[in-house]
Amino acid sequence: MSASLTLTRADLIRSANFIAGLWSEGTSTRLDVTNPATGAVITSVPDSGAVEARAALDAAHAAFATWRKVPAKQRAAIIKRWNDLVLAHQDDLGALISMEQGKPLAEGKGEVTYAASYIEWFGEEATRMNGEVIPAPVSGRRMLALKEPVGVVAAITPWNFPAAMIARKIAPALAAGCTVVCKPAEDTPLTSLALVQLAHEAGVPAGVLNIVTASRQNTPAVVDVWLDDGRVRKITFTGSTPVGKHLARRSADTLKKLSLELGGNAPFIVFDDADLDAAVDGLMAAKFRNGGQTCVCPNRVFVHRSVFDAFAAKLAGKVAALKVGPASDPASQIGPMINDRAVEKIERHVQDAVAKGAKVLTGGQRLTHLGPNYYAPTVLGGADARMACACEETFGPVAPLTVFDDEAEVIAQANDTPFGLAGYFYSQNVRRIWRVADALETGIVGINEGALAAEAAPFGGVKESGYGREGSTHGLDDYLHTKYVCQGQLD
Ligand SMILES: NC(=O)C1=CN([C@@H]2O[C@H](COP(=O)(O)OP(=O)(O)OC[C@H]3O[C@@H](n4cnc5c(N)ncnc54)[C@H](OP(=O)(O)O)[C@@H]3O)[C@@H](O)[C@H]2O)C=CC1
Numbered sequence: 085m086s087a088s089l090t091l092t093r094a095d096l097i098r099s100a101n102f103i104a105g106l107w108s109e110g111t112s113t114r115l116d117v118t119n120p121a122t123g124a125v126i127t128s129v130p131d132s133g134a135v136e137a138r139a140a141l142d143a144a145h146a147a148f149a150t151w152r153k154v155p156a157k158q159r160a161a162i163i164k165r166w167n168d169l170v171l172a173h174q175d176d177l178g179a180l181i182s183m184e185q186g187k188p189l190a191e192g193k194g195e196v197t198y199a200a201s202y203i204e205w206f207g208e209e210a211t212r213m214n215g216e217v218i219p220a221p222v223s224g225r226r227m228l229a230l231k232e233p234v235g236v237v238a239a240i241t242p243w244n245f246p247a248a249m250i251a252r253k254i255a256p257a258l259a260a261g262c263t264v265v266c267k268p269a270e271d272t273p274l275t276s277l278a279l280v281q282l283a284h285e286a287g288v289p290a291g292v293l294n295i296v297t298a299s300r301q302n303t304p305a306v307v308d309v310w311l312d313d314g315r316v317r318k319i320t321f322t323g324s325t326p327v328g329k330h331l332a333r334r335s336a337d338t339l340k341k342l343s344l345e346l347g348g349n350a351p352f353i354v355f356d357d358a359d360l361d362a363a364v365d366g367l368m369a370a371k372f373r374n375g376g377q378t379c380v381c382p383n384r385v386f387v388h389r390s391v392f393d394a395f396a397a398k399l400a401g402k403v404a405a406l407k408v409g410p411a412s413d414p415a416s417q418i419g420p421m422i423n424d425r426a427v428e429k430i431e432r433h434v435q436d437a438v439a440k441g442a443k444v445l446t447g448g449q450r451l452t453h454l455g456p457n458y459y460a461p462t463v464l465g466g467a468d469a470r471m472a473c474a475c476e477e478t479f480g481p482v483a484p485l486t487v488f489d490d491e492a493e494v495i496a497q498a499n500d501t502p503f504g505l506a507g508y509f510y511s512q513n514v515r516r517i518w519r520v521a522d523a524l525e526t527g528i529v530g531i532n533e534g535a536l537a538a539e540a541a542p543f544g545g546v547k548e549s550g551y552g553r554e555g556s557t558h559g560l561d562d563y564l565h566t567k568y569v570c571q572g573q574l575d
């Protein structure tokens with residue numbers, strides 16, 4: 085039986101840019117949006133360039149003057165209406181995510197709930213942009229720290245969570261009183277366009293939220309306009325570290341504020357005192373969510389020698405049982421990868437590991453009989469630090485297992501990477517738990533837990549995984565600056 089990937093509200097499939105409150109075709113050049121399960125074209129969107137980018141920025145800049153003055157309670161009400169509409173259209177949005185991104189339908193619908201949780205959270209946070217009254221060190225003065233929106237925000241989003249990444253960047257921006265220009269990934273523009281349509285229906289005023297679509301080839305032309313223009317006061321980006329560094333360099337001339345949520349190389353450590361069944365379940369959840377295409381996915385799995393064989397056997401059994409297939413099959417647990425480049429990277433990592441001595445415990449090949457972009461969920465034994473899969477983010481359903489002997493050695497290995505987004509470990513020893521949590525050089529730590537993200541938690545990395553935090557109260561702060569106001573002559 086196949087699940088329906090059609091929409092009840094066909095008008096949620098938009099094929100234009102949204103600028104200054106209007107859907108506009110802009111350039112006549114088009115970009116096909118395809119279903120990664122089949123390669124079939126779903127629709128096309130504008131392959132925009134500098135002209136559309138500038139128009140979107142002009143609109144956002146003009147709207148900032150009024151949006152920032154809208155009372156927080158009114159902004160909150162609009163954002164909460166947006167949340168209600170997103171939830172009301174969960175089935176359609178979930179189907180759209182699955183169509184263009186490939187994740188199983190249950191995961192697509194789950195992502196809608198996850199995205200909405202950020203919208204709801206920041207709708208509430210909008211009313212809590214409290215400043216401070218500072219006790220003055222001298223008499224006759226009143227000293228205040230006020231919170232103000234930073235200005236126009238450029239949001240550049242990836243394809244792996246096309247709804248959640250839009251939500252957790254745009255909702256706090258709107259809550260803070262900022263206006264937005266957005267460029268979604270070339271592979272997944274449709275979900276973001278549908279979310280913008282719902283934001284418009286929720287009452288977000290014209291010019292406050294603008295979105296421009298572009299191909300990989302034309303994306304730099306769009307984003308460079310925003311990078312070079314001093315009216316854009318903040319860039320918020322999720323994606324690869326090289327692109328994040330490029331954005332930081334190009335923002336330097338106008339000193340924009342930046343939130344960069346970049347690649348990871350997460351360690352997952354199973355100590356000899358771990359609950360092995362819980363550790364296997366935690367790894368399954370953390371590693372195979374979204375087919376392994378998640379920045380917080382464990383990329384290197386370290387298992388203590390004394391439990392290695394038992395852990396590897398349990399894990400390989402569960403991974404071999406995963407059902408791979410299209411989103412339209414309700415039994416599918418792993419969908420296609422996003423595109424051919426992604427599958428090629430996974431293939432390269434597995435071949436490199438095997439050539440250097442790793443053993444395939446399950447999987448290890450493309451599943452061409454299913455379609456163009458499928459790769460079998462894979463477990464590798466005997467992985468080590470020389471292998472590409474230990475140094476680069478694989479971003480696919482591959483779990484490379486490395487044996488270790490003692491705690492100090494494994495912590496050194498876990499931290500031996502330029503990245504520092506998430507780290508996980510399983511242990512029942514309370515002293516070890518806090519020692520290891522303190523020692524891991526990551527922005528996020530999971531202790532006996534594989535599913536970490538939540539709207540109330542600060543999400544973000546250290547080292548070359550970026551800076552800034554999304555979600556939680558810190559996620560609003562990233563869109564605000566602090567103005568110190570001092571009044572004298574009070575005596
Ligand atoms: N931290 C994370 O969550 C993510 C990490 N990644 C990592 O990056 C790898 C490659 O994925 P990929 O999709 O290529 O990631 P990218 O970093 O290239 O893409 C992310 C976003 O940045 C845009 N972008 C790309 N180049 C530029 C540029 N020169 N100037 C401005 N914006 C740009 C993309 O647009 P367009 O799509 O049009 O190119 C997309 O919107 C993955 O295998 C994974 O390791 C990828 C996605 C998310």
Ligand SMILES: O=C(O)CCCC(=O)O
Nearest residue numbers: 244245322378379380537
């Ligand atoms: O992978 C990413 O791009 C970040 C989102 C992951 C999450 O929210 O758990």
